[in-house]
Amino acid sequence: MQSTAKIAFVTLRDSYITDTDCYHDKSNARLVEGLNAIYPGLSFVTYQDATRRKSYNHKLVVQRLYVLPFVNTFLNGILKSLAVYRMLKRVEAEHDLLIIQYPFKTPFAPLFLSKPVICHICSNLLSASTNPAKYSGVVGLAARAYAQLLHFWNLIMFKRANVRVVANGSELAALYRKSRITAAVSSSVKASEIIPPGEIQRRKGPFNILFVGRPSLEKGFDILLDAVRKIPHEFDFRLVFVGFNREEFLGLHQDRPVDTSKMQFLGYIPFSERLFDIYRSSHVLVLPSRSEGTPRVLVEARAMGCPVVASNAGGIPDSIADGTDGMMFPTGDSSALAAILSELLANEDRRLELAINGIQRVRTMTLENFLNIFVRIIDEQLGINERQLHS
Numbered sequence: 001m002q003s004t005a006k007i008a009f010v011t012l013r014d015s016y017i018t019d020t021d022c023y024h025d026k027s028n029a030r031l032v033e034g035l036n037a038i039y040p041g042l043s044f045v046t047y048q049d050a051t052r053r054k055s056y057n058h059k060l061v062v063q064r065l066y067v068l069p070f071v072n073t074f075l076n077g078i079l080k081s082l083a084v085y086r087m088l089k090r091v092e093a094e095h096d097l098l099i100i101q102y103p104f105k106t107p108f109a110p111l112f113l114s115k116p117v118i119c120h121i122c123s124n125l126l127s128a129s130t131n132p133a134k135y136s137g138v139v140g141l142a143a144r145a146y147a148q149l150l151h152f153w154n155l156i157m158f159k160r161a162n163v164r165v166v167a168n169g170s171e172l173a174a175l176y177r178k179s180r181i182t183a184a185v186s187s188s189v190k191a192s193e194i195i196p197p198g199e200i201q202r203r204k205g206p207f208n209i210l211f212v213g214r215p216s217l218e219k220g221f222d223i224l225l226d227a228v229r230k231i232p233h234e235f236d237f238r239l240v241f242v243g244f245n246r247e248e249f250l251g252l253h254q255d256r257p258v259d260t261s262k263m264q265f266l267g268y269i270p271f272s273e274r275l276f277d278i279y280r281s282s283h284v285l286v287l288p289s290r291s292e293g294t295p296r297v298l299v300e301a302r303a304m305g306c307p308v309v310a311s312n313a314g315g316i317p318d319s320i321a322d323g324t325d326g327m328m329f330p331t332g333d334s335s336a337l338a339a340i341l342s343e344l345l346a347n348e349d350r351r352l353e354l355a356i357n358g359i360q361r362v363r364t365m366t367l368e369n370f371l372n373i374f375v376r377i378i379d380e381q382l383g384i385n386e387r388q389l390h391s
Contacts, residue, residue, distance in 0.1 A: 005382050006041040008066075008091045012101040012122065014049035016056045022046070022065050026058035026271040027188035027296055034371040035099075036062055039378070045091055047071055047105075057270055066091055074146065077105035085109040097381055099374065107153045111160075116381040118374065119158055121167045121293075122186070124175065124314055125150055128218065128291040155179075164377050168293030169315015184373050185294045185319050188271060189303045191366040195280070200305040200355045203283060207237040207345050210282035210306065212275075212297050215244050215252055220288030220311060223334045227288070228262075230338035235345040239263045240282060242275070271300075279304035283351060284344055289313050290331055299365045302326065302358030307351055309340050325361035326354060 009032050016023040022044065024032075036042040043064035049072075068087055071077040077084070084106040092098060097116040103125050104110060110117065125147045158165050158179035165181040167173040173183035209228070215221045228239060239262055241249070246265040250258065269275050279285070285301040285308045292314035299319065301308050308326040310316050320326035327344075329336035344351045378384070 002037075003039050003379075003384060004041065005039050005097065005378070005384065006043070006095040007035060007039040007378065008043045008045055008095040008098045009035065009062075010045040010068075010088070010091070010098055010100040010104075011047075012104055014047035014052060014070075015060070016050065016052040017046075017048045017065070017067060022060045022062075023052070023056040024058055024060045025056055029058050029060045030188045030190075030367055031371060031374070032060060032062065034367060035374060035378075038375060041095075043091070043095065045087070055268060055270070064094075071105045074103075074105050074107075074150070077107070081106050081108050085112060088113060097378060099378075102154065103150065107150050107157075111153070111157055114162060117160075117163045118377055118381070119163060119165045120374075121154075121165060121172050121176070123168070123293045124172055124291060126175070127171075127314060151175075164381060166373060166377065167315075169318040171315050171318075172293065182373060182377065183315075183318065184370060185299070185315075185365045186296050187299045187362075187365045187367050187370045188296050189299050189362065189366055191363065191368055193276070194303040194359060194362060194366070195305050197305075197356045197359055200352060200359070202348055202352070203281075207235065208240050208282040208284075209237055209341065210240045210242070210278065210285045210301070211287075212242040212285065212301075213287070215241070215249055218290055220290050220332070223288040223290075223311075223332060223337065224286055226334035227337035227341065230335060231342050231345070235342065237262065237341075237345060240266065240278070242266050242269050242278060244268070275300070276304050279306040282306045284309055284341070286337070286341070287311065287316070288329075288334075288337060289316070292316055294319050298326070299362050302355075302362045305355050305359060307344070307354035307358055309337065309344075311337075319365070321361065324354075325357040 013025055013028055041063050044062040045066040047070055048067050069080045069083045071080055088109050092113050092115050099118045100110055102119055102121045158176050165179050167181055167183050168186045170183045173181050213219045245267045279301045285306050287310040289311055290313055294315040298308050310328055311331040312328045313331045320328055322328040327340050329340055
C-alpha cells in the first residue's frame with residue numbers, strides 16, 4: 001500500500017551525479033528504492049563525488065534529488081555546517097519526514113530540524129577511533145577526542161522528541177539506549193535471491209578464502225594475512241580478494257616482499273550478480289574487522305551458500321550465531337582465525353553444515369525485513385494507520 005507522505009532520505013554515502021542521472025552504491029540504493037515504492041514522493045539527498053564514476057554503476061531514480069555541498073572529511077563537514085544546514089532546512093520545509101544516515105559528516109546541522117526524523121546509525125565512531133592500528137600517538141588522541149565530541153552531539157540529537165533511531169546492531173543500540181532506538185541487521189539481499197539449500201554442493205579444487213572490502217587496518221586485512229601464514233602447509237587454499245587489484249595490494253607492502261602465488265585479485269566489483277557468483281564459488285568469506293556495524297557482506301555471502309568467519313567486533317554478533325550459522329574469533333586474534341580456517345579446510349562436512357544453517361538464518365535478515373523496520377517507524381512518526389508490511 002502506497003502512501004502520500006513525503007519522505008527525504010539523507011545519506012552519509014556519496015554519489016556520482018550527471019546532468020540527468022544519479023548513480024549510487026546499489027546495496028544502499030535498494031533500501032532507498034524499497035522506501036520509494038511505498039512512499040512515491042521520496043527524495044534523495046546526497047553528496048556529489050565525481051571520483052565515484054567507476055565505482056557506482058546503479059542508476060537511482062527518485063522523485064527529487066538534492067545535492068549537498070561536497071564534504072570528504074568530518075573537519076570539512078564542520079567548516080560547511082552552515083551550507084549543509086540551509087540545505088537540510090530547505091528539504092525539511094518540502095517534506096514530512098527525514099531519514100538521515102549516521103555518522104553524518106556535518107553533525108550540528110540536523111539538530112535544528114523540528115519535523116520527524118529517523119536517524120540510521122551505520123557505524124560506531126567511538127570504537128573506530130580507538131583502533132590502534134589506524135590511530136596512534138597524537139593522532140590517536142585527536143581522533144578519540146573528536147569522536148567523543150561527535151558522540152556528545154549525537155546524544156543530544158537522538159534524545160530529541162521528534163527523533164527515532166535505527167541502529168545497525170545491539171552494540172550501537174546500547175550506546176544510545178536512552179533514545180527511542182531499534183536495533184537492526186542491515187541487509188540488501190531480497191528473499192527471492194537466497195539460494196535453496198539443495199544448491200550447496202561439495203567443492204573440488206583449491207579452497208577459496210574470500211575477502212571483500214578495502215585492504216585496510218580497520219577491516220583487519222593484516223590479521224587475515226597473518227592468519228593464513230599460520231595455516232599448515234599441507235592444506236591447498238587460495239586467497240580471493242574483491243575490492244582492490246594486485247597493484248594496489250603491492251603498493252601497501254613496498255617495505256617487504258609478499259608471496260602472491262596463492263592470491264587472486266578481482267578488483268572492485270559492485271553489488272551485482274557477478275558478486276553473487278563469487279560468493280557461490282567461494283568456500284568461506286572472512287571478515288576480520290576491528291570495527292563494524294552489521295556488515296551486509298555477511299548476509300550476502302550466507303544467502304549464496306558461502307559460510308562466514310568474522311571477528312566479534314561491533315554488531316557482528318547480532319548477525320552471526322557463533323558455531324551455528326558462522327564462526328567468530330576474538331578481534332585481532334590471527335591465531336584463532338588460523339585455527340578456524342584450518343578446521344574448515346580439514347572438514348568439508350562442517351563447512352557444509354555452516355552453509356546450510358547460514359541460508360536458514362539469513363531468511364530473517366532480508367532487505368524486506370530491514371525495510372519493514374523503517375516503514376513501521378515512519379508510519380508511527382507520521383500517525384499513518386497500520387499497513388500490511390511486506391514479507
